[in-house]
Amino acid sequence: MDAALLAPAAGLDVFLAEAAALLPPDALLRGDACAPYQADASNCRGQAAAVLLPSDAAAVSALLRAAVRHRARLVPQGNLSGLVGGAVPDGSGRQVALSLARMRRLRAFDPLNRSAVAEAGMPLSELNRQLEPHNLWLPIDVGSDPAVGGLVGANTGGSRLLRHGDVRRNLLGLEVVLADENGSVLDLTAPLRKNNAGIDLKQLFVGSGGALGVVTAASWDLKRRDASTLTLFAALPGREAALAMLDACEQRFGEMLSAFEVMGAPALAVTLRHVPALRHPLADSPAGCYALVEIASAMPGLDALLREQAESLLAGLHQRGLVADAAFARPEALWPLRDSLPLALAAEGLPLSFDVGLPRSRLPAFHAAAERWLASEHPALRLYDFGHFGDGGCHLIALLPREHAAAYGPAKLAVLKSGLYRLVAEHGGSFSAEHGVGPLNAAFYRKFADAGAQRLAAGLQRLLDPAAALGRHRYD
Amino acid sequence: MDAALLAPAAGLDVFLAEAAALLPPDALLRGDACAPYQADASNCRGQAAAVLLPSDAAAVSALLRAAVRHRARLVPQGNLSGLVGGAVPDGSGRQVALSLARMRRLRAFDPLNRSAVAEAGMPLSELNRQLEPHNLWLPIDVGSDPAVGGLVGANTGGSRLLRHGDVRRNLLGLEVVLADENGSVLDLTAPLRKNNAGIDLKQLFVGSGGALGVVTAASWDLKRRDASTLTLFAALPGREAALAMLDACEQRFGEMLSAFEVMGAPALAVTLRHVPALRHPLADSPAGCYALVEIASAMPGLDALLREQAESLLAGLHQRGLVADAAFARPEALWPLRDSLPLALAAEGLPLSFDVGLPRSRLPAFHAAAERWLASEHPALRLYDFGHFGDGGCHLIALLPREHAAAYGPAKLAVLKSGLYRLVAEHGGSFSAEHGVGPLNAAFYRKFADAGAQRLAAGLQRLLDPAAALGRHRYD
Helix, strand or coil: CHHHHCCCHHHHHHHHHHHHHHCCHHHEECHHHHHHHCECCCCCECCEEEEECCCCHHHHHHHHHHHHHHCCEEEEECCCCCCCCCCCCCCCCCEEEEECCCCCCEEEEEHHHCEEEEECCCEHHHHHHHHHHHCEECCCECCCCCEHHHHHHHCCCECCHHHHCCCHHHEEEEEEECCCCCCCEEEECCCCCCCCCCCCHHHHHCCCCCCCCEEEEEEEECEECCCEEEEEEEEECCHHHHHHHHHHHHHHHHHHEEEEEEEEHHHHHHHHHHCCCCCCCCCCCCCCEEEEEEEEECCCCCHHHHHHHHHHHHHHHHHCCCCCEEEECCHHHHHHHHHCHHHHHHHHCEEEEEEEECCHHHHHHHHHHHHHHHHHHCCCCEEEEEEEHHHCEEEEEEEECHHHHHHCCHHHHHHHHHHHHHHHHHCCCECCCCCCCCCCCHHHHHHHCCHHHHHHHHHHHHHHCCCCCECCCCCC | CHHHHCCCHHHHHHHHHHHHHHCCHHHEECHHHHHHHCECCCCCECCEEEEECCCCHHHHHHHHHHHHHHCCEEEEECCCCCCCCCCCCCCCCCEEEEECCCCCCEEEEEHHHCEEEEECCCEHHHHHHHHHHHCEECCCECCCCCEHHHHHHHCCCECCHHHHCCCHHHEEEEEEECCCCCCCEEEECCCCCCCCCCCCHHHHHCCCCCCCCEEEEEEEECEECCCEEEEEEEEECCHHHHHHHHHHHHHHHHHHEEEEEEEEHHHHHHHHHHCCCCCCCCCCCCCCEEEEEEEEECCCCCHHHHHHHHHHHHHHHHHCCCCCEEEECCHHHHHHHHHCHHHHHHHHCEEEEEEEECCHHHHHHHHHHHHHHHHHHCCCCEEEEEEEHHHCEEEEEEEECHHHHHHCCHHHHHHHHHHHHHHHHHCCCECCCCCCCCCCCHHHHHHHCCHHHHHHHHHHHHHHCCCCCECCCCCC
């Protein structure tokens, strides 16, 4: 279907001529100038017919109207921090990148309502920089720096989802430009916490990767910044013990448990081997895995109490054989242990990454099954993990030693990936926890998403984008 | 359009004959037996052609398939605790009530994942009763007792939204039966906190009042129950002071601020006049309004600290002239002061209720404007309010003295309501904060919802329910 709907060459030329008339000269890039807009953080590469850089929603509307008329395909993109290629034009040279990078204003800020309306191209770091003097923030915590539109398109989760939720939970409203014949601008940005006056249409666009409309601004439910924080690192015999420790932490700290990250001992070992600046906080304790735990509150003055309670909790867990050893340290000393693994692994071989989500109660069984399966079916590969254990998110990396790379062509890699996702499905999980769907994992969407859900998603896309004018990934 | 799509009498008879063959004899009610299913908590009344009481999703699917084929209209209903008539069949006697009351099993419970899957007919109170021994709950706090399906259909908010969010924020998944020709059952109940493997279809059904599909089960992100709680009542000069106090409470207690409810002095006075069992906690302090504040955490052992911090905070607010006086008391002593107003007002005259949502920063200005407008345009009416000030939700009641009732016929009432909603819109608010859309406020949806949003909602309903087989309120 895609091929039939792609713009015939003439249509694309007419569209680009119209786009040139709609935009200032420096807002339409061709040729080599497009290079920075043709790859994302996963290094998924494509080739854009052109890059459009509109400065406001009216320009986006005019461009989308023209794209619908001439059957051009626009691929919305923000800061290109995605990991599945969803914001990258394909390799045909006939898709057009629609970059929101020039829409980066803070349109509204209401400290007493704890809300702000930010345009789609504003990077998360910039939004939080502007909010910091007011002791407020958008508490989405990821290693990269997505723009507002990318946050919405991917429904970003991150390391502190346990306490703060994902993007959807922090969102009050959206402005969206629709791919209808008018390029209608839907203004749903009212910063209301209670609003059930009809179907909540903005939800459609969260996590759908720009496939149903172009997000041009978002209205946020801001939070007070943390005023009390405790970070600790614990050595555990294994993942069943991690689950018990997680449960005990929640019973002791309730909603103040901010992050509960677990990494296997092999993952920590390889990280320490390749990042010499890092020190092992618990080098003398044998462990099957490690937990990085953060307890925090926006209420000031709790630091001493949190420390005292954590010490008594850890003592009890140690007595039960659930924690071998533990250390308190500043966040800056601990988080790099967790965040440096991907880089370390890249120095060691060819990392094949999986971003999966499971019921957290099934993480230990899933991990054991994945290790067994890999040992039996793909003995050359080793399994590493560093995950958001507390919310069931799990970043798995199967490391392919360079000497075996030749044996793993595209077909064999696809079989390997499918086999691992099959295990995820058998344990009730999702093949894409927080990276969304794009060309890099679209085949697994076809294979693992519920058939009825796929039909409904396709119907939604046909309803919202009948001319197939939008998005790299298509649901129809 | 509705009339054309309604079942011709023959179609309805054939549908009911098929339904009778699909269900056990006691699961299809006719005539007088339908009475308990024909009115909701607002006393909106209708007349059902029949009431269907399926016991599982397969039966709902078969019924919906038959309804689509014969163009019968089913109105899904749960515990009938709604306040806009959205679950009540109309007065034609040709709509069929589809009660989920017999689907009330807890299908799954996973304490380590803090999740449960409950069927649509299970009342909230029953769900929480079963969870209590595990120190878990679904923290939606409303005066009534909606069933799980009603919670989802209305996206219930309640008094503790500030800390716990609305239904959407606590929802992990849904099972939905679609109004397509197969009555497809969409199983999206996997209890995953991170899952972005495609468009999040369950979001469509949250807050859409059964208009897009029949929710048969929901998967919940449970929370630990409160282990530390502080409740206080404060007398304030007015609503600007309430806003300053809210901000100060958030700065001091962060995410532990659980509820911040405000009621005007006239509302408290009328409550105390009609409910003799209640005592005024601050009878000696003149005040423009009162705040009921709850600070709570699932972390045990904080009671003394919360009390100490609240005392110092209140002392500071008193010095700044923002709080006249305050008292601490057990929750059971304070919440009835807030919850008894509707009943008290009904004893005083004819209450006209408005459930509106605003940016909380604009609540003081909105309230002042509403009082001015009512005094000038409708001097016979008096304005009372008790609201979820902390989340911008506001329950306004315009009290019509009985002696003026004759002067307020349906046309004049519609003008009055429209005028008040116009003020809400001018202050950036919503005409339905938490009660949804139904026959009692459908006219205001047409008037106040964004035109583009209405078109998209209609398109969604046509996509999901092309035979108009579902729902009391229609978006198309």
